[in-house]
Amino acid sequence: KMASTGHISTDEMEELREAFSKVDVHAHGYISTNDLNELFKVANLPLPGYRVREIVDELSKTMDTNQDGKITFDEFAEVFHGLKSSEVAKTFRKAINKKEGLCAVAGTSEQSGTQHSYSEEEKVAFVNWINKALEKDQDCKHILPMDPSSDDLFTAMGDGIILCKMINLSVPDTIDERTINKKKLTPFTIQENLNLALNSASAIGCHVVNIGAEDLKEGRQHLVLGLLWQVIKIGLLADIEISRNEALIALLRDGESLEDLMKVSPEELLLRWANYHLGEASCPKINNFSSDIKDSKAYYNLLNQVAPKGDEDDIPPIAIDMSGLREKDDLKRAESMLEQADRLGCRQFVMPTDVVRGNPKLNLAFVANLFNKYPALKKPENQDIDWSSIEGETREERTFRNWMNSLGVSPRVNHLYVDLDDALIIFQLYEKINVPVDWDKVNKPPYPKLGSNMKKLENCNYAVELGKKEAKFSLVGVAGQDLNEGNRTLTLALLWQLMRRYTLNILEDLGDGQKVNDDTIVTWVNQMLTQAEKKNISGFKDGSISTSLPVLDLIDAIQPGSIRYELVKIEDLTDEEKLNNAKYAISMARKIGARVYALPEDLVEVKPKMVMTVFACLMARGMKRV
Ligand SMILES: *[C@@H]1O[C@H](CO)[C@@H](O)[C@H](O)[C@H]1NC(C)=O
Ligand SMILES: *[C@@H]1O[C@H](CO)[C@@H](O)[C@H](O)[C@H]1NC(C)=O
Ligand SMILES: *[C@@H]1O[C@H](CO)[C@@H](O)[C@H](O)[C@H]1NC(C)=O
Numbered sequence: 001k002m003a004s005t006g007h008i009s010t011d012e013m014e015e016l017r018e019a020f021s022k023v024d025v026h027a028h029g030y031i032s033t034n035d036l037n038e039l040f041k042v043a044n045l046p047l048p049g050y051r052v053r054e055i056v057d058e059l060s061k062t063m064d065t066n067q068d069g070k071i072t073f074d075e076f077a078e079v080f081h082g083l084k085s086s087e088v089a090k091t092f093r094k095a096i097n098k099k100e101g102l103c104a105v106a107g108t109s110e111q112s113g114t115q116h117s118y119s120e121e122e123k124v125a126f127v128n129w130i131n132k133a134l135e136k137d138q139d140c141k142h143i144l145p146m147d148p149s150s151d152d153l154f155t156a157m158g159d160g161i162i163l164c165k166m167i168n169l170s171v172p173d174t175i176d177e178r179t180i181n182k183k184k185l186t187p188f189t190i191q192e193n194l195n196l197a198l199n200s201a202s203a204i205g206c207h208v209v210n211i212g213a214e215d216l217k218e219g220r221q222h223l224v225l226g227l228l229w230q231v232i233k234i235g236l237l238a239d240i241e242i243s244r245n246e247a248l249i250a251l252l253r254d255g256e257s258l259e260d261l262m263k264v265s266p267e268e269l270l271l272r273w274a275n276y277h278l279g280e281a282s283c284p285k286i287n288n289f290s291s292d293i294k295d296s297k298a299y300y301n302l303l304n305q306v307a308p309k310g311d312e313d314d315i316p317p318i319a320i321d322m323s324g325l326r327e328k329d330d331l332k333r334a335e336s337m338l339e340q341a342d343r344l345g346c347r348q349f350v351m352p353t354d355v356v357r358g359n360p361k362l363n364l365a366f367v368a369n370l371f372n373k374y375p376a377l378k379k380p381e382n383q384d385i386d387w388s389s390i391e392g393e394t395r396e397e398r399t400f401r402n403w404m405n406s407l408g409v410s411p412r413v414n415h416l417y418v419d420l421d422d423a424l425i426i427f428q429l430y431e432k433i434n435v436p437v438d439w440d441k442v443n444k445p446p447y448p449k450l451g452s453n454m455k456k457l458e459n460c461n462y463a464v465e466l467g468k469k470e471a472k473f474s475l476v477g478v479a480g481q482d483l484n485e486g487n488r489t490l491t492l493a494l495l496w497q498l499m500r501r502y503t504l505n506i507l508e509d510l511g512d513g514q515k516v517n518d519d520t521i522v523t524w525v526n527q528m529l530t531q532a533e534k535k536n537i538s539g540f541k542d543g544s545i546s547t548s549l550p551v552l553d554l555i556d557a558i559q560p561g562s563i564r565y566e567l568v569k570i571e572d573l574t575d576e577e578k579l580n581n582a583k584y585a586i587s588m589a590r591k592i593g594a595r596v597y598a599l600p601e602d603l604v605e606v607k608p609k610m611v612m613t614v615f616a617c618l619m620a621r622g623m624k625r626v
């Protein structure tokens with residue numbers, strides 16, 4: 001076993017040299033930055049294009065000896081070393097051999113960055129949050145409460161139950177209670193729980209492509225914390241969204257349209273919210289939940305503004321004691337402030353030191369939780385607001401968004417149309433489906449103030465061109481402008497083709513390159529169903545799919561005995577019973593290891609596109625059967 005000293009072993013060094021010489025064909029002793037992508041591939045460390053570009057940028061900044069676009073072996077070795085300790089490089093290699101994607105069942109992880117250590121503050125914060133959130137949950141009695149000062153968290157996450165529960169709290173109804181294994185856990189049933197948790201996390205938009213069940217089982221600290229933070233954050237920010245909380249319109253600024261406000265990210269809305277209340281209190285505004293909150297003064301005023309004033313019948317007033325503001329010491333002031341937050345039931349996520357140090361993550365969580373409990377906003381009356389223009393996200397839009405976020409596009413997509421207007425996300429998705437993007441042709445932010453939309457439009461034109469010429473998508477009548485302006489129908493048409501291609505690629509990889517289309521999938525499904533003596537489907541529009549029975553039967557055919565048919569309604573189903581079956585089916589699919597993004601309603605309503613993805617994911621899972 002190789003020692004994980006973080007150094008490259010002699011063997012590894014040999015391999016690296018070999019890889020290097022394969023790319024440095026003329027034995028110059030250096031390669032061009034353009035070849036770096038290829039080199040990482042040869043060195044068994046394929047990186048997405050944007051990562052390679054970041055590395056090149058980084059290199060040109062830090063390595064003053066060599067600014068000529070050349071990379072020597074030593075430089076490469078150093079970068080490689082920085083990216084992966086030798087041990088992680090090895091597990092990573094295993095992970096890519098298993099192929100990431102629709103059914104990352106077990107698998108190990110890519111190391112994220114070079115950090116192995118984890119943040120103690122985060123651990124404490126998450127443990128306290130989970131202890132409180134699941135306090136009353138009978139299923140967690142065996143683990144809770146966890147001791148924040150210990151490593152309890154990392155062992156507790158190992159059976160998957162807590163993670164399932166937290167995911168379901170962040171996005172209610174994501175996980176069907178009946179599918180969690182709770183009693184007499186064995187390695188197999190634990191694996192199922194972890195599959196369920198990871199595939200559900202990805203379905204709500206967590207980036208989990210590089211996290212595997214092994215990582216959770218073994219309690220790999222930085223990965224566990226990273227995943228938990230994603231899950232918790234999704235829950236905390238879920239309601240900071242105008243279609244879910246119209247009172248947020250009170251945050252409109254002069255001269256701003258509702259449309260402008262709807263483009264604002266939840267993090268930014270939260271900042272505006274804090275500043276709105278600070279403004280009401282005639283206090284200085286803040287620019288971040290970091291340096292600007294260190295002295296607790298903004299927090300004091302914010303608490304004072306949002307605390308219940310007794311003007312609502314059922315909520316008794318709570319008067320914030322502001323005397324702690326006079327404390328000279330930042331730490332003591334922070335503690336006094338948190339004591340007041342405690343009186344509101346909002347002492348969460350931060351310790352006094354986290355406030356004083358301005359930990360941005362934990363302070364964001366602290367404020368988001370405060371917002372969720374005490375928004376203290378009133379939906380504005382008498383304004384020229386076109387309420388009908390506030391549309392919530394459709395299910396389809398949400399599924400696409402969660403899908404792309406789970407693939408780790410950057411920045412995270414909050415609003416489907418707005419956030420695609422410069423096509424940068426689309427380019428990243430092209431790379432995921434192996435459509436090469438010439439990044440020299442892409443305009444990158446920050447865009448100039450004048451003419452920024454021109455730059456974005458150029459990107460969109462290029463994105464459509466790639467779709468037509470390289471990806472061979474059917475994009476009749478789609479122009480860059482449609483993407484740029486966020487034409488819903490046409491944007492969705494492109495996104496669907498991207499998601500479909502992504503799905504089919506995974507099947508083709510599993511089938512050693514054999515072409516796959518809808519018919520292939522239907523035939524495979526029917527073969528499985530026939531073998532299991534169940535009824536065939538006629539296609540993805542088959543009405544019987546609304547009962548979810550074909551899906552449940554297929555799952556049971558892939559993993560015999562997995563479906564508890566006593567929980568399933570077979571005949572004369574009401575709408576509610578259909579939905580009940582569908583919830584069970586979707587969670588079961590995830591539990592046996594299929595990375596399903598579709599929602600139960602998609603089955604009930606027999607939405608052919610989403611139905612196709614469900615069967616395709618199950619087929620991917622079925623083909624992996626050992
Ligand atoms: C998930 O959330 C729904 C709705 O809040 C609830 O009915 C269900 O029991 C929860 N499931 C789990 C596993 O906690
Ligand atoms: C927060 O905003 C202030 C200005 O209000 C700025 O000086 C500071 O650098 C910012 N801190 C961070 C961490 O961005
Ligand atoms: C989107 O594009 C379609 C097809 O060109 C067109 O019919 C529709 O009016 C456009 N929608 C908007 C809002 O522009």
Ligand SMILES: *[C@@H]1O[C@H](CO)[C@@H](O)[C@H](O)[C@H]1NC(C)=O
Pocket residue numbers: 522523526527530536
């Ligand atoms: C079901 O589909 C399979 C695979 O296409 C086929 O072999 C079989 O004959 C079909 N069964 C029925 C009853 O149609």
